[in-house]
Amino acid sequence: FDYDLVIIGAGVGGHGAALHAVEEGLKTAIIEGDVVGGTCVNRGCVPSKALLAVSGRMRELHDEHHMKSLGLQVSSTGYDRQAVADHANNLASKIRSNLTNSMKAMGVDILTGFGKIVGKQKVRYGKVGFPEKEITAKNIIIATGSVPFVPKGIEIDGKTxxxxxxxxxxxxxxxxxxxxxxxxxxxxxxxxxxxxxxxxxxxxxxxxxxxxxxxxxxxxxxxxxxxxxxxxxxxxxxxxxxxxxxxxxxxxxxxxxxxxxxxxxxxxxxxxxxxxGRAPFTSGLGLENINVVTQRGFIPVDERMQVTDADGNVVCCINKLLHWAIVSQWPVWILTYDML
CATH class of the missing domain: 3.50.50.60 (FAD/NAD(P)-binding domain)
Structure with missing residues (x-):
């Protein structure tokens, strides 16, 4: 095999799994189609809490009674929208950089592109418009997280x-x-x-x-x-x-x-x-190539968290890499593939 472990998705789940895998002596690669850090760092926990911190400060400054009780006089308050947005983005960028550097320092190979399972213990990855590369792995972890759920009838333009x-x-x-x-x-x-x-x-x-x-x-x-x-x-x-x-x-x-x-x-x-709400990001992962059919986007597992195919057969089993859980306000969805 090219790797002992390949992880699809470099969010906080994939990042944590990669570091733990290297500590266990596994040759590890992580595939990311967007940016390291995933939803939590780039589109969730980190920037949202940065904006909430700003909103809290604004409310405090607008509370004249509270300010006067502290002996402070605030004549007027305002904000710079772009500066507020930059504050949240810069914080996410700093954490994203730290996550990337920690994986590089530990010897994790960071592969850029969208990962797809193309067969038993085979993964293909690449950017749109560029040739794809195929690698083999004894173990595969899917850590692709979630995406916003948009009901039917709603047209998204990203602006209004x-x-x-x-x-x-x-x-x-x-x-x-x-x-x-x-x-x-x-x-x-x-x-x-x-x-x-x-x-x-x-x-x-x-x-x-x-x-x-x-x-x-x-x-x-x-x-x-x-x-x-x-x-x-x-x-x-x-x-x-x-x-x-x-x-x-x-x-x-x-x-x-x-x-x-x-x-x-x-x-x-x-x-x-x-x-x-949010939905599992499983579209385009090539699960059909290992006969796995999702249920409302979720991958079916048994009571032991073993992934099962359309016929109810176990196609992979949990391994010692993930004997821990990540609890986050923003969903982090992790499954482990240890192909039999």
């Missing part, structure tokens, strides 16, 4: 209708933004946007905001993070169709009743953030 991946770039701060989905992603962005001056409207399909939260936490979040801010909401409705702004027209959001499917109203806003 966008996902959290786009929003973290903070290319604009709209006067009025609708956030479709009131989970933790939507709630975090509502904090950022309202701190920077936007009005927010939540669109939630279920009958209450933050339906996946612990009830007591949801009550506290409603009281502190929603009721005290320029936020309104529609619950029990689907955004059946969203049309980006163009030709001077606003973003159009057609709302239908979640139960009856009847049209309720059409919202006209400056922008819409789609925060309807």
């Amino acid at each position: 209708v966008f996902t959290s991946d786009h929003a973290l770039k903070l290319e604009s701060v709209p006067d009025w933004i609708a956030i479709v989905g009131s989970g933790y992603i939507g709630l975090e962005f509502s904090d950022v946007y309202t701190a920077l001056g936007s009005e927010v409207t939540f669109v939630e399909a279920l009958d209450q905001l933050m339906p996946g939260f612990d009830p007591e936490i949801a009550k506290l979040a409603q009281r502190v993070l929603i009721n005290t801010r320029k936020i309104d909401y529609h619950t029990g409705v689907f955004a059946s169709k969203i049309t980006p702004a163009k030709d001077g027209k606003p973003v159009l959001i057609e709302l239908i009743d979640a139960k009856t499917k009847e049209h309720k109203e059409t919202l006209e806003v400056d922008a819409a953030l789609i925060a309807t």
